[in-house]
Amino acid sequence: MAVLELDKVNKKFGDMKVISDLSFQVTEHSVFGFIGKNGAGKTTTMKMILGFLQQDSGAIRVCGEKVSYGNTKTNRNIGYLPDVPEYYGYMNPREYLRLCGEITGLSKEAIRSRTGELLELVGLEGVNRKVHGFSRGMKQRLGIAQALLNEPKLLICDEPTSALDPVGRKEILDILSLAKDRTTILFSTHILSDVERICDSIGVLNQGKLVLGGNVADIRHKYRKDIIGLEIGGQYPVEKAAAGLKELAFVNNIHISGQRIEVEVHNAEDSGAGILAFLLKENIPVIRYEIMEPSLENVFLEVVG
Template sequence: MAILELDKVSKSFGAVKVIGDLSFQVPDHSVFGFIGKNGAGKTTTMKMILGFLQQDSGVIHVCGEKVSYGNTKANRNIGYLPDVPEFYGYMNPKEYLKLCGEITGLKKEIIQSRTKELLELVGLDGVNRRIHGFSRGMKQRLGIAQALLNEPKLLICDEPTSALDPMGRKEILDILSLAKNKTTILFSTHILSDVERICDRIGVLNQGKLVLEGDVSDIKHKYRKDTVRVEVGKSFQPEKAADGLRKLTAVTNVRTDNRIIEIQVHNAEDSGADILAFLLKEAVPVIRYEIMEPSLENVFLQVVV
């Protein structure tokens, strides 16, 4: 079942077309990585999903319900974490979630149970400090708790890790991985390593158009360029072996850098015996031999120009 569906959605600001005929679906209980350079149109798309902006054409459905600009009932199924969440700084986390629950009409006992559950999930249980003293990472974690308070079917996260240090990013990604068990997540970002870590599917947005969509594993396999990486001993010059490696039938390209030889081949597993036989014959002092896994960064650079 698709929790979110966009069908030929377009949006222009004056003469500038920001989104053009955008169509994709996000399956239930998945994490969909919405990828693109800054200015690609990701935030504009999310604002249309939330009903904050009106699309020029096309249709958006959340849980089968059509999104309407300005006053959309579909938002009762959505939790939203903006890139810079705002809070009442004089409150502590429990007070803030209590206020949010009351505003949305939740019963007192539900607010209490959900607050306890969510503060444990985001690692803020027992924190009674005022929010104005929170770090950026703590505010992002509280923002996730607030966005999940109503048990939404869809959680939209706009660049949730972009301004965090490595530890803060890890904390947010761990939380989202756990939240996936209870909701569906649209994860907008330009940090490809984060996408590779938690996303099941991706959509790559470039100049307002979706240039790539699918399962992460399928996409990496499709765009795979097999590369063997060989590290040689300090006393050996890699270029000495490069010319001979280039003559091997299975090798398409060889690049050297310091003590590293990178060998592109048609199939790394089938070519391994020939490469190793050559290195042994030439007495190349091999310190490490590995087949490089394709990365989303390499795929992104191929489809976005």
């Protein structure tokens, strides 16, 4: 089931077209990585999904219901975490979530049970400090709890790991991975290693157009090149090993970097046995052997230029 659907959405500001025939779907209980350079149109798209901006043409649906500009009912199904969430700094986390629950009309029992459950999920259970003393990472974690308070069908996260240190980023990504069991997540970011870690599918936006989309594993397979990476050990001369590898019939090219050799072949899986046999025959010590997979960063650079 598609929780979010965009169908040929277009948006202009004056004479400048910022979104062009944008179409994609996000399936239930998945994490969708929405990727693009600054200015690609990600924030504009999210504002249209939330009904804050009106598209010029096309349709946006959340849980099958069409989004309407201005006062859309679909936002009852959406939780939103902005890139820089704002708080009443004099409150502690429990007080803040209680206020949010009261504003949205939750019962006292629902507020109590969900607050405890969500604070445990985001690692803030038992924290009684005022929010104004929180680190950026703690504020992001509280923002996720607030966004999940109404049990939304769709959670939109706008650059949730930007400006966080590695520990803070890991904490947020771990929380989002757990949250997938209870909702569907649209994860806007430019940090491609984060996308690789938690996203099931991606959409790459470039100058307002979707230039790449689909399942992460399928995209990796499509852009995979047949390259075998070798790290030569000990004091063995890497140039000698490379020269011997070049003589193999199935080897197309060789790249050397320090003690590392990247071997381009016709078919990595079939050629691997021949390479290993050669290394064994010549008594060449190998510390590492791998069939190299393309990183999303390499794929991103290839499709956006």
